[in-house]
Amino acid sequence: xxxxxxxxxxxxxxxxxxxxxxxxxxxxxxxxxxxxxxxxxxxxxxxxxxxxxxxxxxxxxxxxxxxxxxxxxxxxxxxxxxxxxxxxxxxxxxxxxxxxxxxxxxxxxxxxxxxxxxxxxxxxxxxxxxxxxxxxxxxxxxxxxxxxxxxxxxxxxxxxxxxxxxxxxxxxxxxxxxxxxxxxxxxxxxxxxxx
Amino acid sequence: xxxxxxxxxxxxxxxxxxxxxxxxxxxxxxxxxxxxxxxxxxxxxxxxxxxxxxxxxxxxxxxxxxxxxxxxxxxxxxxxxxxxxxxxxxxxxxxxxxxxxxxxxxxxxxxxxxxxxxxxxxxxxxxxxxxxxxxxxxxxxxxxxxxxxxxxxxxxxxxxxxxxxxxxxxxxxxxxxxxxxxxxxxxxxxxxxxx
DNA sequence: AAACTTTTGGAGCGCGCATTGTAGTACAGC
DNA sequence: GCTGTACTACAATGCGCGCTCCAAAAGTTT
Numbered sequence: 001x002x003x004x005x006x007x008x009x010x011x012x013x014x015x016x017x018x019x020x021x022x023x024x025x026x027x028x029x030x031x032x033x034x035x036x037x038x039x040x041x042x043x044x045x046x047x048x049x050x051x052x053x054x055x056x057x058x059x060x061x062x063x064x065x066x067x068x069x070x071x072x073x074x075x076x077x078x079x080x081x082x083x084x085x086x087x088x089x090x091x092x093x094x095x096x097x098x099x100x101x102x103x104x105x106x107x108x109x110x111x112x113x114x115x116x117x118x119x120x121x122x123x124x125x126x127x128x129x130x131x132x133x134x135x136x137x138x139x140x141x142x143x144x145x146x147x148x149x150x151x152x153x154x155x156x157x158x159x160x161x162x163x164x165x166x167x168x169x170x171x172x173x174x175x176x177x178x179x180x181x182x183x184x185x186x187x188x189x190x191x192x193x194x195x
Numbered sequence: 196x197x198x199x200x201x202x203x204x205x206x207x208x209x210x211x212x213x214x215x216x217x218x219x220x221x222x223x224x225x226x227x228x229x230x231x232x233x234x235x236x237x238x239x240x241x242x243x244x245x246x247x248x249x250x251x252x253x254x255x256x257x258x259x260x261x262x263x264x265x266x267x268x269x270x271x272x273x274x275x276x277x278x279x280x281x282x283x284x285x286x287x288x289x290x291x292x293x294x295x296x297x298x299x300x301x302x303x304x305x306x307x308x309x310x311x312x313x314x315x316x317x318x319x320x321x322x323x324x325x326x327x328x329x330x331x332x333x334x335x336x337x338x339x340x341x342x343x344x345x346x347x348x349x350x351x352x353x354x355x356x357x358x359x360x361x362x363x364x365x366x367x368x369x370x371x372x373x374x375x376x377x378x379x380x381x382x383x384x385x386x387x388x389x390x
Numbered sequence: 391a392a393a394c395t396t397t398t399g400g401a402g403c404g405c406g407c408a409t410t411g412t413a414g415t416a417c418a419g420c
Numbered sequence: 421g422c423t424g425t426a427c428t429a430c431a432a433t434g435c436g437c438g439c440t441c442c443a444a445a446a447g448t449t450t
Binding site: 023027104117163169 | 360
């Protein structure tokens with residue numbers, strides 16, 4: 001009936017996501033987004049809406065990556081709870097450092113930009129972070145039942161400790177720390193929770 | 196000889212610092228800076244230079260606050276090493292949450308904005324973070340000598356663990372966590388290092 | 391009072407921003 | 421071939437940006 005869509009939506013979202021990830025929301029002009037995605041101005045506005053909407057779609061794209069990682073690690077039934085958790089943490093370290101430049105985490109970066117004072121954005125970003133927390137918590141509950149969590153530490157609190165540690169490495173990676181250094185930090189924090 | 200300066204430089208820098216702190220560099224327009232400081236456009240450019248220079252001065256202002264906190268806690272000779280470290284961490288929790296809105300840490304926020312790709316800014320921000328690390332390290336060396344650090348953990352590594360934990364709570368505070376929750380996280384992390 | 395310096399308030403610069411609109415063109419089904 | 425949709429490219433809009441400049445007012449010194 002009509003001419004088919006030419007651009008690859010997934011690729012466009014991925015390239016734009018990386019732009020926002022690298023430079024943040026405010027510093028990512030529409031022109032930069034056009035340059036990095038290769039699409040036309042009209043196409044952007046017709047197919048993705050305005051900059052705010054586009055940004056939210058990019059956050060969703062980021063969440064897809066996160067969800068994939070969680071599925072492969074935390075929700076991997078072949079792994080025991082701590083194994084799964086450690087796999088996820090290692091995956092996260094790779095994720096925050098694997099680009100040419102260390103870019104940290106799009107969600108954390110966004111929380112630290114003024115973006116989080118916009119009510120809707122805040123909601124989206126917080127929602128995504130809570131997905132990670134829930135994934136960790138599920139495994140920590142399992143570990144807790146098996147008495148594999150240090151005495152006196154609840155699964156909920158352990159999840160908070162890990163989230164805090166993860167936030168830390170997300171910042172640290174942006175500050176130039178190597179994957180090796182980050183992994184050692186994570187390892188130490190895990191050891192302090194594990195029985 | 197001439198008309199004296201009317202504005203209070205310290206107050207201007209403090210108000211501007213809080214603006215950058217709240218909304219980040221990119222989202223803080225010169226107009227917003229004029230509004231929150233109360234000074235005139237001409238005054239800003241005559242007395243503080245352009246936006247970049249002004250921002251750096253605000254970072255310096257922030258560092259003054261940090262230095263004061265470090266002097267009162269980490270460098271307080273009346274306190275033992277761990278006492279001093281805990282006092283500093285508590286002070287930091289207050290610092291990241293004491294404003295009406297939790298604003299986290301100006302330095303960490305800046306690292307997470309695109310700002311850190313500007314070479315000079317990056318240097319300034321990293322320099323400040325390294326001041327904190329050095330303060331912690333001095334006390335941890337002391338604790339290490341007194342065999343008050345957990346076996347197998349070097350003072351350097353302990354400093355990294357604490358810095359990472361601090362980065363975490365700086366992000367967490369921006370995400371709405373209460374001082375109480377943050378203190379518990381810190382407490383747990385300290386306990387894992389202390390002997 | 392005169393000389394001098396700084397503040398003030400505002401006008402104005404050029405530029406880039408996000409966004410809209412308008413052509414012309416390419417590709418599908420009828 | 422016709423119709424309908426999606427593409428490209430670019431002009432144009434209006435706005436806010438960082439920044440400069442100027443004339444008038446204000447305070448301090450001589």
